[in-house]
Amino acid sequence: MFLKMLKRGKNMKPGAESNSASGLADWVAERAGGLERKRTSLAVGGEVWHRTFVVHGWPQAVSPEWLRPLVREPLPEGCSLRIAVHYRPARVDWNWATNMRVRRLERSVQSAAESGSPPSPDEVRALESIRILQEKTLYHGAAVFDVWCVVTVSAASPEALEVASSRLEKVCRNARIAVSRAPYEQTDAFMAGWVVGVPDGEFFKRHPGRLADEDSAAALYPFTYGTLDDGTGIYIGNRAADDGDGSFIFLDLERDPEGNKNFVVLGASGEGKSTFMKSLLTSLLLEEYQCFVFDVDGEYRFLCNQVGGLWVDHTLSSGRYVDPLRVPPPLGDPNEDAARLDGVLNAVMRTASLLAGGLSPAEANAADRALMRLWEKCGVRRDDQGTWARLNERRVHDWYAQLKALANEGAPGAGSLADKLWRFFEGAQSRMFAVPDDVDFGGSPLVVFHVAQTVNNELEEHTAAVKMSLALTSVWDAVRRNRIRGNRWSAVFCDEGQRLLLDPNASRFVNTLATTIRKWNGLLVLATNKPSVLWAHAEGGTEGGSGLWSNSAYKVLFWLEDADMMAVEKNAELPAPVLSTIRKLRRTHRFVLRVLDKGFDVLKLSLPAEELALYKTRGLAEER
Ligand SMILES: Nc1ncnc2c1ncn2[C@@H]1O[C@H](COP(=O)(O)OP(=O)(O)OP(=O)(O)O)[C@@H](O)[C@H]1O
Ligand SMILES: [Mg+2]
Missing domain, CATH: 3.40.50.300 (P-loop containing nucleotide triphosphate hydrolases)
Structure with missing residues (x-):
């Protein structure tokens, strides 16, 4: 799904490899005589080429058996294969979101059955998987794990690496295991293939593991998320015209x-x-x-x-x-951030205008001047964003106090505006702005x-x-x-x-x-x-x-x-x-x-x- 790709894409910029992993890689490289990072492989010392694959699609049942086809496959002369599996304890939340998904899935399978057409095998499988998982974790207190697997192929030349990689990919396809060449993440992936070189948590977050129960043979919990919306978008209704077939309709909002x-x-x-x-x-x-x-x-x-x-x-x-004086924290976008103080000015002016039922030019000037006085009093300087947050300790009532002070000094517009606003700050209406x-x-x-x-x-x-x-x-x-x-x-x-x-x-x-x-x-x-x-x-x-x-x-x-x-x-x-x-x-x-x-x-x-x-x-x- 586009949304998820976006999220991942953000973390997968070229060169965005983590420091801890590259530190170890550099250490190895130094001893081996140089490391060359390529998009989908690493060359160490100009002598050994490595490519690490990350498993992202798993077969139906995860048991030790599933790796057998991989290790059986003969590789070209001089090539070797290393497989690493990581386990981490996982938590399955049976919260509202999970329940909602399950119910929608049930509903979909059930209505297919009612209409006499066969339900989607994926949905039926997903539903069964969730039920098994639910039974185990919820009722029997079984522990669950996230499992990750990376496979590293090493070869003596780039050509041999290509041959070995293609062979491995073919074996995986036949065994229904989806692997990725992990572009731009070869250092992290390579480290994940080492017992001592586990990459930081970010790598595992970018490549979600596969949930397995204690028997290592349970359901694909994250997969069920995909059956209703992955690639197809969100549920929007069933076709219901008189000649409609009742089918479920999804909208892909991000297409x-x-x-x-x-x-x-x-x-x-x-x-x-x-x-x-x-x-x-x-x-x-x-x-x-x-x-x-x-x-x-x-x-x-x-x-x-x-x-x-x-x-x-x-x-x-x-x-x-x-409170209109509230200055939002900086976003990291220079234009947006620089506009924050004007945002406060706009909010104050709008508030004054809405309360007073419109402002005359003199009243608008008075409102503006009262705010500038308040800035001055708080030490807020327009040219120094670091001072702006000082306004957050103030409330719109402080601005009103400045307005009244201006009125006492006889500043044009201040008196009439303060009169109009009195009831909202001092009169019976003042409780409306009691709690910022x-x-x-x-x-x-x-x-x-x-x-x-x-x-x-x-x-x-x-x-x-x-x-x-x-x-x-x-x-x-x-x-x-x-x-x-x-x-x-x-x-x-x-x-x-x-x-x-x-x-x-x-x-x-x-x-x-x-x-x-x-x-x-x-x-x-x-x-x-x-x-x-x-x-x-x-x-x-x-x-x-x-x-x-x-x-x-x-x-x-x-x-x-x-x-x-x-x-x-x-x-x-x-x-x-x-x-x-x-x-x-x-x-x-x-x-x-x-x-x-x-x-x-x-x-x-x-x-x-x-x-x-x-x-x-x-x-x-x-x-x-
Ligand atoms: N697809 C549906 N299937 C079954 N019941 C439905 C469906 N859509 C709405 N209802 C029921 O119809 C009733 C009115 O629905 P809803 O409150 O959504 O209407 P509304 O258009 O928002 O009305 P109002 O303008 O009064 O707010 C509710 O009791 C709701 O449960
Ligand atoms: Mg309504």
């Missing part, structure tokens, strides 16, 4: 790394939008995306708890918020922001919009951080998108995400029951909705109420047969999937009962 992978999900209440979102969310979590959810109703709480996610309550009553949240998303697979919608209460509207805007900024930071620091993929989910899009600031943010998140290895998923928010020129249309509509490779269309369907008919440019299909989908939980440049299909999610139950939980009332 086109340049294109956008955004989703827009449309449908009337109760048709299955949230269920779709949560299923997609689960699939992306299984692919190790970091996911962010903006949850207006608190209906993701249960799922969040189940997957060990971070629940961030930024509703009005919680008093929690992200030090949002550190690093370790969480899932971060759910429980945010208040901007309601029709004028007072609350301001604070909700500010909290939302600050939360959005911190998510955008995290997405960029994921890309720059870890080459990690991110996904941002907005359920009940029509409510978010009502907030002009959030709408602008959705627009930015929709148009640029692909460059940051990310995707945006937004669901709404009000399709008109998606077309700026339609009544109730929004900027963010429009940006998403024209920048979403995947459209998911459930049945819609008549009035909403008319909006779709008018604006969505869908062919007539597709429109009439959508009209027939009511209460079937089926949806039309439109994939950019690929056409349409009618699908339905076929989810295990346990998974459906996990998604059903709604609202905070059901918190357990």
